[in-house]
Amino acid sequence: MEATLTTPTIPGAYWKWRGQSIYYLHAGSQQPQRPPLLLIHGFGASTDHWRKNVADLSADFDVWAIDLLGFGRSAKPDQLYSGDIWRDQLHEFITEVIGEPAILVGNSLGGYASLCVAAQRPESALGLVLINSAGPFTSNEPVRQPDPMRDTLKEGMKWLFLQDWASFLLFQYTRQRSIIRKTLEKVYLDKSAVTDQLVEDIYRPSCDAGAAKVFASVFRSPQGEKVDLLLSRLNCPLLMLWGEADPWMNSRERSIKFRQYYPQLTEYFLRAGHCPHDEIPEQVNNLIRSWALLSMEIPKPEASEKE
Template identity: 30%
Template sequence: MTLPRSAVEAVDTALSAPWGGISNIADLDGDMHWVDFGGPEDSTPIVLVHGLGGSHLNWVRVAPTLAKHTRVYAVDLPGFGLTQAHGRTTHIQANAALLNRFIDTVVGKPVILFGNSMGGMVSALATAARPDSVAGLVLVDPALPLPIRIPDPVIAAQFLVYALPYVGEQAMSLGRRTMTDEQLATQMTNLCFVDPTRADSEVVAAGAALSKIRRGFATQDAEFLQAARSLLTVLARPQKYRKALRDISAPTLLLHGERDRLVSVAAARSAATAHPHWTTIILGDTGHTPQLELPDEFNRHVLAWLSHTSLITT
């Protein structure tokens, strides 16, 4: 199933409208869906990049506040949200290159990249590859090389399933067949939040609505698993990734939930030690998506850092 541009825009307007989002399509060797949250043009713009299994909806609780200070964009990477891959690879490196192309083609000037989870890895690689395109980097519970320790057993088992050919495909298909869209959205919240009661009901409902649309995307499982396996490969052989992190010269803020089950806080502390010039903030009693779980606290820290680094005026 391929949604025409007009249908995508109409559908997403219904999803993102409560938070001021306006849907757009860019042609980057295929359609790429992105959302414009508006904002003044006289400051360095922000581009928001979601994680594995996420979308532009991962940012709706913080984007309206950020848009009071500067122009805010949120992308759907190929294979996620309303961007179908249509033959493009969803590998981490390919998405980093595509993100830089989005900055060049759509934004047209250097940006502040915000990346959560997989989006943090993609944003870091994009920054290292094109330092002229990124004025600042905010890493939110990014996928990072892990120190030696016992991982969360549920998360470890889940990613083992993703890694296995055929097994991963069957597990993904079974999950979609046996769960409603509301259950799929709730499952993601339970995985990423310390306290699921903090979830905004409108955001969860929007996630369920997006899940319903994506049921018509025949290749979504293959696209997801290609991205997941690429991420695992980068982390399994992290030398190039570690070098890319070392090469980043832009001001960098690392925000990490202390009780993140997907990326251990130990990985964030290890990265902070390796990069003492970064600003690192460990957020207590929150999980993998603090921008959704504790949006007010998230914005307070981010805006203070952006002001301190003179990237934008708050």
């Protein structure tokens, strides 16, 4: 079992972006010839989900973590949420706050948002680390024959989720602490990593005004640009970290697709679920550290060498 990392409390700050308050963390200091790291959480998570990574990585890098608009301690305005809005948020945060291009590290939804930045705002990204990254590929499945019953049911479900009352009821159900715990235990290989603190970190932002509408908006938003199209525009080092026990995605199948469109990537398959950075943080931190130093062609000092 992985040793438990110390997780010192790191004070956060707020950045005003397009009239909205955005929460972020900063640890470490600017390192000569070493780009900063920007950590981006997944759906329903926040900067709290990087508590086992920020302090450790800040020994070697200038480390930042941010709450996407609509999540964590950031504002939750009633608006359309999409990869484009988070892409712009991250790009402008790098430009205005960090002040230099960064290596973006994203988990799940945060991975997709990070890929959007690296592909569509390349001046902000020196490198990209995707951890069980979400995002749709262009479908190459043959068009199915019409099935009136199936198609009617599909349209009925789509209509249902567009109703405010239905999405509100679903939100109220999924935000219960017991349901959050059950969901996490399904997507974490090591159940002991699902702590009371982790459950509370995810539950707490769901109590904020506007959280229910954010939940509804994310599920109603049209899909963003397909991952294969984004990869065709990518021009920076890419590290893929896969938790193989993730029940939400078939990591081996997705790996093949990523390699098809970006064969020069580096990847590792890990004994973990959907969130390896939280479940096996030491392994993930070491892989990010080693890859970042190597991909940026930076000499690796003895102090940074970790078995």
